[in-house]
Amino acid sequence: MHPAFSVIFLTTLIGAGQGLFLALITGQSYAAVQLLPSQDSTQFYGNGAAIVMLFLIGGLIASFFHLGRPERAWRAASQWRTSWLSREVIVLPALMFLVFVYGVMHYFEWDTVLFTTKEGAKLQVTLVVGIIGALATFLLFLCTGMIYGCLKFLQEWHSPLTVINYTLLGTASGFVLATAFANHNAPELMRFFGIWATIITIAAFITRSASLIRNSRIKAKSTMQTALGVRHNKIQQKAMGFMGGSVNTRDFFHHASAILFKSMKWVFIVLVFIVPVIVIWYGITEANTTVLLTAFVIQYIGLIAERWFFFAQANHPQNLYYQTI
Amino acid sequence: MTQLALIIDLNVCVGCHACVTSCKEWNTSGSAGFMTDENPYSKDPTGTFFNRVQTYEIGEFPATETLHFPKSCLHCEDPPCVPVCPTGASYKRKEDGIVLVDYDKCIGCRYCSWACPYGVREIDETQKVMKKCTLCVDRIYDEELPESERKPACVLACPTSARLFGDVHDSESDVSVTIREEGGYQLMPEWGTKPANHYLPRRKTRMNIHEDELQRADNPLKKEERGPSAPVDAPTLDDSTSW
Ligand code: SF4
Ligand code: SF4
Numbered sequence: 305m306h307p308a309f310s311v312i313f314l315t316t317l318i319g320a321g322q323g324l325f326l327a328l329i330t331g332q333s334y335a336a337v338q339l340l341p342s343q344d345s346t347q348f349y350g351n352g353a354a355i356v357m358l359f360l361i362g363g364l365i366a367s368f369f370h371l372g373r374p375e376r377a378w379r380a381a382s383q384w385r386t387s388w389l390s391r392e393v394i395v396l397p398a399l400m401f402l403v404f405v406y407g408v409m410h411y412f413e414w415d416t417v418l419f420t421t422k423e424g425a426k427l428q429v430t431l432v433v434g435i436i437g438a439l440a441t442f443l444l445f446l447c448t449g450m451i452y453g454c455l456k457f458l459q460e461w462h463s464p465l466t467v468i469n470y471t472l473l474g475t476a477s478g479f480v481l482a483t484a485f486a487n488h489n490a491p492e493l494m495r496f497f498g499i500w501a502t503i504i505t506i507a508a509f510i511t512r513s514a515s516l517i518r519n520s521r522i523k524a525k526s527t528m529q530t531a532l533g534v535r536h537n538k539i540q541q542k543a544m545g546f547m548g549g550s551v552n553t554r555d556f557f558h559h560a561s562a563i564l565f566k567s568m569k570w571v572f573i574v575l576v577f578i579v580p581v582i583v584i585w586y587g588i589t590e591a592n593t594t595v596l597l598t599a600f601v602i603q604y605i606g607l608i609a610e611r612w613f614f615f616a617q618a619n620h621p622q623n624l625y626y627q628t629i
Numbered sequence: 630m631t632q633l634a635l636i637i638d639l640n641v642c643v644g645c646h647a648c649v650t651s652c653k654e655w656n657t658s659g660s661a662g663f664m665t666d667e668n669p670y671s672k673d674p675t676g677t678f679f680n681r682v683q684t685y686e687i688g689e690f691p692a693t694e695t696l697h698f699p700k701s702c703l704h705c706e707d708p709p710c711v712p713v714c715p716t717g718a719s720y721k722r723k724e725d726g727i728v729l730v731d732y733d734k735c736i737g738c739r740y741c742s743w744a745c746p747y748g749v750r751e752i753d754e755t756q757k758v759m760k761k762c763t764l765c766v767d768r769i770y771d772e773e774l775p776e777s778e779r780k781p782a783c784v785l786a787c788p789t790s791a792r793l794f795g796d797v798h799d800s801e802s803d804v805s806v807t808i809r810e811e812g813g814y815q816l817m818p819e820w821g822t823k824p825a826n827h828y829l830p831r832r833k834t835r836m837n838i839h840e841d842e843l844q845r846a847d848n849p850l851k852k853e854e855r856g857p858s859a860p861v862d863a864p865t866l867d868d869s870t871s872w
Contacts, residue, residue, distance in 0.1 A: 372737020372757025382717035389740050390715035454713070457746045457820050495812055525819045526746065532698060533814045533828055536687045538812070542695075545649070545681035548673040549752040555739065621817065622748025625700065626684060 305458070306555050309418035313366035315448055316477070316607045318396065319470065320600075322441045323360025323458060323478015325403055325483070327350045329434040330500070331482075331493055337425045345410040350431070352485060353407025360400050388454055389556070392447035401446050402437035440600045445471040452614075459522050460618040465515040472508035477603050479504055480580060481569035483587070484596035490589065498588040498596075500583065502581055505603075509577040512610070516569070519617060526621040541628040552626050568613045575606025631705060632726035633764055633796040634825035635781065636807055637699055640832050642791040644697030648783030651760075652680045652701075655782035659767055661732055665755040675769055677753045679762040680783055696831065698794075698829065701797075702762035703824030704728050706718045710741040710750065717758070726825060727766055728797075732758045744819050764794075797825055 328349055335342040343349065368374040409415060410429045418427045449467030456462045479501035481538040486493040528539045544553070558565065581601040587595035656679060657664040666676035680701035685695045704721075708728050719741050721727070730741075730750075735758040742750040742759060750761045763791045765781035768774065778785065784792045785867035795804035804827075807813060813827035 342731060371740065372739075372752060373735065376716070376734070379717070380738070383712075383715050383717050386712035386776045387715065387740075389738065438726070451740070455708075455744055458743070471795055496649065526817050530817050532696065533816060533830065534685075534687055534696065538689050540686045541683065542686050543684040545646075545683045545700075546675070546678075547676045548668065550675055550678070550681075551754075552748045555742065556748065556751075568660045599805055599854055616718070620748070621746040621820075625748055 305615045305618045306558055307368060307536075307619060308455055309370075309610040310366050310370035311615070312608055314363045314370070314610040315361050315470065316363075316474075316604065316611055316614050318363035318444070318448070319474025319607070320400070320481060320604065321356045321363065321473040321476040324352065324359065324481050324617055325356045326475055327397075327479045327497055327500070328356070329431075329438045331486075331497070332428075332431055332434055333560075334496070336418060336427065336431055336467065340496060341468075343493065345413045345415060345430075345487060348486075348490045348493075349540060350407055350411030351489060353403050354480075355485065357400065357407065358405050360396070360403065364396065364400075365552075388447050388450040392444065394449060395440060395444045395447050399437065399440040402433060402440055402450055405441065406437055409433065409594035416426045433511040436577055440507030442471070443554060444473055445474060445515060451536075452618075457526065457621050458618045459525065459612075460484050460519045463515065465511060468511045469508065471517055472504060472511055473607060475608055476501060476504040476508045476576075477600065480584060480596070480600045480603055483584060484600055487587070487591060487596055494591065495588060496597075498584055501584055505577055505584075509573075509624045512576075524619065524621075526624060531621070541568055544626050552622060556620045556623055556626070563614055568616070570605050576603055576610055578601075579605075580606070598600065630703070630798050631724065631796050631834055631854075633769070634726075634797045634804065634827065635701070635764070635784070636795075636797075636804045636827050636829060638682060638791040638811075638829040639698065640791075640829060642682075642697045642699060642787075643789055644684055644695075644804055646682050647786040647788055648792060649678060651782045651786035653678060653766060655768065656763070662756060662761065662796075665753050667754060670710050675754075677751050677760050678823075679747070679751075679760065683757060694831070699783075700746075700747065700749060701826075702728060703747060703822075703826040704762075704764065704825075706823035706825055707821060708745075709717040709820070709822055710745045713744040714741050727759070727764050729763055729766065730759050730761060732756070732760075733844055735759050736796070739788070746822065747826045759771055769794075784857050797827070807840060 331340060332349065334340040380390055380393040384394055414567055416429050418429060420426050437486035446467055449470040451465040452461040452553060453463065483494055483497040483501050486497050532539065567600060580599045583595060583602065587599055641725060650829060650866040665844060668674045680699060681700045682697055685696040685698060687696055693705055704727055715738065716736055718731045720841045722729060732872050737757040737759065739752055742752065750759050753760050758784065763765065769779050771779060780794050784794045793804050793807060795802045797804055797807060808827050811829045813828060813829050816823045
C-alpha cells in the first residue's frame, strides 16, 4: 500500500496523545491509593490534559487531509454498526470531549472527593472521568487497529497483532512523553513514568517483532492463477490497460526502492526501540528534561518510519493485476 | 431475488477496448458528472475508468497464448467494500444486486478501495469521490430506449459479443445457462466475496482421436483382401524340396 502521510500522522499523533492520557490516569490512580505522591491538579493534570488535547487535535487535522471531501466528514459517523472507520470517527471526538472535561475539572480544581476509605484512599470525580476516558482510549486503539486488521485480504494486517502493536506503540510514546513532562512538572513521578515507558517500549518491541516475523512468512492466498482463473504456472502481464498510471498504481504501491524499503525496517527498530530506551535511561539518571524530550522526539520520528513500513509492507491482492505497463 | 451481472467470455474477447471507450463515453456524459481525465494528450495521461482491459501472456515462448482480460466491478454478492464504508455511500441494491456509490454522500476516504480485492474502485481526482461500474443503472431501466438497448454500454459496444448481461439468480436466464454449460467461473474465490460477474474460460475444440484410431484394425472388409504374396522370382516350395 502507498503510505499516506495524513494517515501516518493521524495514527502516530493520536497514539502519543492517547498514551500520555493513559500515563496521567495511571499516575492519578496510583496517587489515589497513595502509592505515589499526589500532584498539583492544575500544574500536572490540567496542563497534561492540554498536551493530550494538542496531540489529538493534531491527529484530527491530519486525518482531514486524507479525505477527498472533508466538508462531509460528519457523515462518517453513520455506519458504526459495520465500519471500524466509522467507529473511530465517533470514539475520537468522544475521547477528546472526555479529555477536555478531565482537563478543565483539574485545571479549575473542581475535584470533589466521592468517598475515602479507612486507609485513606480517595476516589475523586476526576478519576472517575479519567477512567471512563481511559476506556475510551483503549476503544480508540481498538478502532484504529481494526480499521487495518479487519481487511482480511491484506494478510500482513489481518492479525490481532495489528491492534496490539497500535496500542503498545502509542502507549509507549505517550509514556516517554509523560516522563519528560513529569520531570518538568512533577519530578517525583519522573522515575515511575520512565520505568513504565521502558517496559512498554520493550513489550512493543516484542509484539512488533512478532508481527515482522509473521509477515515475513506469509504465503499469499491470491495468485496470478486465482486472479485470472487460468491454470498455468507462467503468466506474464503485457498491458495494464493504460500507460500513464492510475489510482491502482498510485494508491497501492509504495514506489520506494527495495533498499529504502528494507532499510526502513531497521531504521524504525533502532529509532523506536533501541535508542529511546538508552536515552530515557540516561535522561532518568541525569533528570534532564531536554534529554527526555529528545527521547520522545527520536521515538516519534521512529514511529513515523514504523507506520510508513506498516503501510508499505502490506501487499494488496489487486497488485496482481498491475505489474507491467 | 435478482442479481444482475456481466459474463465475460475470454474465449472471444479480442482486446479491442471498445467496451472501455463506450463505458467512458456513456458514463462521462451522465447526470452523475464527468469522469476525470488528466493530461489526456500529454505525458502521463491518467483518469477515471470503470472498466479496463488488460493483456496477459500465458506460457513460455513459443508455446504462448494471449489473454485479453476486461475487468470492472464484479458486483459481489457479499461485497467487502460495502460494510467498511463509514458514510453509507457505498451500498448494494436489494432489488437488483448492483453495488453503487452515492456520490453525494461519499467523503473520498478511499477505505472501500482498500477493501476491494479486485482493484476496481477508482477515486475521481477532480470530484474527490469514489467511482466504479454502475452496470449502467441509468440506462438499463430507461424506458425511453428501445428494449434491445437497455443494456450496459460495454455490452452493446462489444464487437465479438464477449459480454453478456443478465440475472444470474434466475437459473433459466441466458447468463445462468451459459455459466453452467460453458464453465463460467469467479475471480479470486478464496476471499468469499461471491462475485456476481463471471468469466468464461478460453476453450479449444480438440479432437481426442489418436492417429492409429483413424484406421479400424479389425475392419471385416479386410478379411476378403488378398494376403501378402511372395515376389515372383522368390524360390518356391518346389525349388527347395526334393520329393
Ligand atoms: S468487485 Fe470490488 S467494488 Fe465491486 S462489489 Fe466486489 S468488492 Fe465491491
Ligand atoms: S471513499 Fe466514499 S464510498 Fe468509499 S468508503 Fe469512503 S465514503 Fe464510502
